[in-house]
Amino acid sequence: MEAISLAVIGGTGVYKLAQLDDVTSHTVETRYGTPSGPIRVGTLLGQRVAFLARHGEGHSLPPHKINYRANLAALQQIGAKRVLALNTVGGITEHFGPRVLACPDQLIDYTWGRISTLSEEPGSEVLHVDFGHPYTPLLRSKVLAAAKVTGVRLHDGGCYGATQGPRLETNAEIARMRRDGCDLVGMTGMPEAGLARELGLDYACLAIVANWAAGCGTGEEITMAEVLANVDAASAGLPELVGELARG
Numbered sequence: 001m002e003a004i005s006l007a008v009i010g011g012t013g014v015y016k017l018a019q020l021d022d023v024t025s026h027t028v029e030t031r032y033g034t035p036s037g038p039i040r041v042g043t044l045l046g047q048r049v050a051f052l053a054r055h056g057e058g059h060s061l062p063p064h065k066i067n068y069r070a071n072l073a074a075l076q077q078i079g080a081k082r083v084l085a086l087n088t089v090g091g092i093t094e095h096f097g098p099r100v101l102a103c104p105d106q107l108i109d110y111t112w113g114r115i116s117t118l119s120e121e122p123g124s125e126v127l128h129v130d131f132g133h134p135y136t137p138l139l140r141s142k143v144l145a146a147a148k149v150t151g152v153r154l155h156d157g158g159c160y161g162a163t164q165g166p167r168l169e170t171n172a173e174i175a176r177m178r179r180d181g182c183d184l185v186g187m188t189g190m191p192e193a194g195l196a197r198e199l200g201l202d203y204a205c206l207a208i209v210a211n212w213a214a215g216c217g218t219g220e221e222i223t224m225a226e227v228l229a230n231v232d233a234a235s236a237g238l239p240e241l242v243g244e245l246a247r248g
């Protein structure tokens with residue numbers, strides 16, 4: 001098994017890593033089943049980096065159908081110990097407008113009905129992992145440092161609210177999330193973060209704000225075209241940031 005400096009999971013609008021060279025594709029099976037697609041392993045700015053598109057490379061998997069366990073276990077199987085999760089999100093509070101990049105430090109889970117533990121199968125050991133700090137603090141600090149070195153503007157902190165989807169939220173749901181303390185809303189942050197903790201993987205989230213969440217902006221309809229254009233624009237500096245993070 002080769003050493004992988006960093007694994008990156010791409011979210012909506014991020015189906016490959018720009019500047020990943022000499023790519024080999026790995027079809028991996030895990031005890032939890034099949035991941036969302038092949039893992040692409042390549043060299044990014046001199047570092048060995050693995051990439052997996054969370055929704056599949058053709059965005060064919062809705063958030064509640066993603067096999068989060070298989071995705072993380074597959075990345076671990078090919079040698080990754082650290083995972084940077086890219087999550088496309090809506091912004092709720094003041095500092096989290098469209099095209100902002102943020103590295104949240106907290107989350108609230110509103111999802112339901114997803115397999116959220118490795119202990120799902122009868123007879124498996126029940127795990128009660130500590131999850132007070134859902135994102136690995138050391139990896140978070142390295143993400144922030146990499147952003148600084150590469151000149152990428154990245155908001156430090158924020159609370160990610162994970163919703164069920166695939167529909168977007170109602171204005172009232174977002175108002176409740178704001179009262180709860182959420183700054184960001186996305187559909188894939190959980191159970192991924194909790195499973196990473198159970199697997200013993202270091203895990204941090206880099207949230208890409210694609211739109212104002214329901215009722216937060218001008219009140220105009222949120223379109224997929226807007227979401228994808230904003231993700232594209234906000235992602236320009238990501239290869240350098242990922243390369244720098246992989247180095248450290």
Ligand code: HPA
Nearest residue numbers: 088089090185186187213
């Ligand atoms: N809500 C939930 N998930 C999202 C959003 C949103 O507004 N935008 C991008 N992913």
